[in-house]
Amino acid sequence: MRKWMVLLTLSLSMFIIVIDTTVMNVSISALVVDLNTSVTGIQAAISLYALVMASFILIGGKLADVIGKKRTFVLGLAIFGVGTAMASISTSLMMLIIGWSVIEGIGSALMMPNIQTILREAYEDKDRATAYGVISAVGAVGAAMGPIVGGFLTTYYSWRWAFRLEVAIVIVVLVCCRYISTELRQGSRPKFDFIGAALSIFGWSTIVMAVLLGQSYGFWVAKQPFVIGSMELAPLGLSVVPFVFLTGVTLIFVLFSWTAGRDEQGGVAIFRPSVFRTAGLKAGIAVRFIQMAVMAAFLFTMPLLLQLSFEFTAMETGLALIPFSLALLVSALGGARLSAQFSARLIIQTGFLLAIAGLILIAITVSPDAEPSDMATGVVFGAGVGLIASQILNLVLSSVAPDQTAEVSGLNGTFEQLGNSIGVALVGTIMLGxxxxxxxxxxxxxxxxxxxxxxxxxxxxxxxxxxxxxxxxxxxxxxxxxxxxxxxxxxxxxxxxxxxxxxxxVWFLVFLSLLGLIVTRSLPNRKLV
Structure with a gap:
């Protein structure tokens, strides 16, 4: 029993991270009213949360090399608890953004990569496969239960209770952390790449901010000038967005150049670009990015559709999403069992085909005369996403040597959250436009x-x-x-x-899923068990 306490501790941590965003999605209408804001404001908060995670996950992975995986995980858990507590008492959008999007986002970023690396080191062979399957299932359960729990609490009590329950779980997990082994340090303490960390934070942040700004200022031609103090910026009638985006891309290019140089010289870098030479790793991370973009955008779009078009309460929204949630859960659990019979690539490709079919059914069904029951077609999409989720994380991490796991986990987490952030930002911009x-x-x-x-x-x-x-x-x-x-x-x-x-x-999500299906052709064709 003691052997599995580590898995229980990590599973509870994964659960509160995953359920957090799904609770927010079904509570959008209530948040708009309570905080006197707009759907666009809540969309920005959701995107910013994922953006903060994306910007700090690499730091979470590297900080573990300096102070240890367990200490970094516990630090992240404590920060997460503080942010959650602040979110639960928010009286304005800005307070919610500071508590939830920023503080809680940083805490999640420190936890996520270390959940995966602690798990890998705690178990071997079949136990490791079981542990990965459980973690994937917990993620699926969190995604499945989030709309229902959030809907129930928001409708009958308050969305604030969702955050209060998370604080209680954080306290339980902090107590259970004693079951996680503290690694013994050998040799001198590694240095930290502060320059790489800064480039990572500002680079990714700038790119996602460009997407968010496009909604208000236009992606190319200026809808309105960008005002800084008394100065208006709209050079040659163009929006500031392409310039902001180009700045972000430049910073990421400098980041890769910096880390490549440090890697060649044997210095410490926030990540080593050489890991991308591993066969299939780039494709695996790209698939994860697309999957998370589609999933996050879907979970943002569907609650809005149900609450704005059908005037559903948060509880009714959660119940309407049950077919999708159950399909996701069953498919994620079943997909893990298929690993011994079929290659991960085939299972993932099947998942994308199901996701595409489900989204097309939804796109065809959506009309002014549609009934809420028509949205049950989301079950096909849920089954597809569950199959992808059951394979992709293990495929990415098992493609590299054990000493590269923490690094690749951080990179995978970064692109995972970038997918979350960009998916919500893009679909929100497209719908409003x-x-x-x-x-x-x-x-x-x-x-x-x-x-x-x-x-x-x-x-x-x-x-x-x-x-x-x-x-x-x-x-x-x-x-x-x-x-x-x-x-x-x-x-x-x-x-x-x-x-x-x-x-x-929804048709935009079909396009993204087709892109993901094409990328899967570059995945390694092997079984994971």
Whole structure:
């Protein structure tokens, strides 16, 4: 029994990390009301959480080399607890971002890579395969239970209780950490690559911030000037976004150049680019990136669709996602058992095919006349994602030598969270952009408006459109003094364009999944057991 206490400790840690974001997704509408913010604001908080994790995961892996895996894990757990406690008492979006997105994100980043490396060192052979299967299953259970737990607490109590329960679990895990062995240090303490760490943080942060800024400022042509103090930036009528993105790419290029130079000289680097020479590693990390982008975007999009189009409560949203959640759980557990019969590549490819089929069914089903039960087609998507999740982590980590596990785990975690962050940011931007363009086109086609009025309205819509429910829009129209006939026309137009924006968002996920399927061709064709 004592042997499996390490697995229990790590599983509880994985559970609270995974359930955290899924709880947020079904609580979006409640958060918007309680914190007096918008869907766009909560989207930014969710993306920022994943961004902070992506920026600090490499640091979490390398810090373990300096102070030890157990100490780094416990430090991350404590930071996570502080951030969770702060999130539970948030009174504004900014307070939520500081507590949840930043502090909790840093804690998660210190924990994640060390969960995987401690697990690898604690078990061998069949026990290790079992442990990886359990961790994958726990991740699936967290993803499955998150919408239900979050929906129940948000509807009948408060979304704050989800964070309070996480604090309680953190305390239990801290007590259980005594079962994790403290590694004995041999030789002098390794140095830390502060320059590489800084380049990693600012590089990845800048790239994701560019995606988030594109929503407000345009991805190429400036929707509005970027204001710093009294200075407005819109060079040659262009948005600041491509310049911000180019800055991020440049910093990442410098990061790879810096680490390659340190690696060649035998110095300490935040990671060694030479690990990418391992067969299939680049493809494995790319597949994980795409899988997480699709998964995160789906879990952001579907609760919004259910709550805004069907006016579901958080609890009803969680219940509606049960078919998807159960399919994900069963598929993740079943996929681990298939490892002895089939190659990981074949299982992952099958997963992508199922995910694509499920998303196409959802895209076809979404319409203004759709029923909530139509969203049960998410079961096919869930089964596909579960199959991918059951294989990809083990495939990535088993492709390198034991002494490279911590490093590759950190890299894998970085791209995992980048996928999370970019997936949510992109799908949110696409949906809002589609909604804005659709409403502008309707205004321009409206016969009873003069040309000057059409231009004024379309310009006003450019930066003021938000995703809201029909009841919220009706209330706003009433407050604005609109007539019954005017409200009816606007509500019908908005509802149709909102549905179209969700449909386009799902088709974007189909495209990403097809891209993932293509990348799987470069994965090694071998069994994991």
């Amino acid at each position: 589609t909604l804005t363009t659709g409403l502008q086109d309707r205004v321009m086609a409206y016969p009873d408006l003069e040309a000057e009025a059409k231009v004024e309205i379309t310009q006003a819509l450019q930066n003021s459109v938000e995703l809201v429910s029909s009841s919220q829009l009706a209330e706003a129209m009433q407050d604005a003094g609109a007539s019954v006939d005017q409200s009816a026309v606007i509500l019908k137009a908005y509802g149709e364009e909102r549905t179209q924006s969700f449909k386009i968002g």
